[in-house]
Amino acid sequence: MEPKESASDSGPPEKGPHGEGHQNALERALHAARALILADLEASDVARADIVSLVEAAVTHRRWWVGQWPEGVAFVDGLVAQDVQDALLERYGRWPVCPVCVGPDFHALDVEPELGEEPHWVCGKTSTVVARVGYLGSKL
Numbered sequence: 001m002e003p004k005e006s007a008s009d010s011g012p013p014e015k016g017p018h019g020e021g022h023q024n025a026l027e028r029a030l031h032a033a034r035a036l037i038l039a040d041l042e043a044s045d046v047a048r049a050d051i052v053s054l055v056e057a058a059v060t061h062r063r064w065w066v067g068q069w070p071e072g073v074a075f076v077d078g079l080v081a082q083d084v085q086d087a088l089l090e091r092y093g094r095w096p097v098c099p100v101c102v103g104p105d106f107h108a109l110d111v112e113p114e115l116g117e118e119p120h121w122v123c124g125k126t127s128t129v130v131a132r133v134g135y136l137g138s139k140l
Contacts, residue, residue: 026067029076030062032077039136044095058083058084075115075117077118078111078133079115081133095108096136107123107125110123118132121136
């Protein structure tokens with residue numbers, strides 16, 4: 001009896017590192033990063049149209065960036081989060097505000113690792129991991 005084909009085994013094999021398979025993986029990673037950041041913006045109640053446009057700009061920039069460094073596709077979630085955070089700081093202020101620290105000296109969470117897989121929102125003052133990027137809704 002032969003093993004059944006799984007969904008991941010079906011279809012044509014992916015092409016080389018810069019071929020069609022890479023492009024599909026890149027687009028999946030970018031769509032996932034977009035969804036994670038939008039979820040965090042929604043959790044913070046700041047997902048207005050102008051802010052969503054910042055997410056789209058970050059995704060567009062990272063599409064180009066990964067085109068230059070294909071191995072960087074694994075880091076897209078954290079990089080898009082940082083890009084949106086930087087754009088928000090320039091235009092609107094700190095985001096996301098740390099829910100761990102209370103008092104008048106509010107600050108934003110940091111993305112850690114800065115360039116790595118499975119990024120998390122972390123309080124830079126207490127080193128407290130608050131949530132994985134995309135999962136602030138359960139912590140705010």
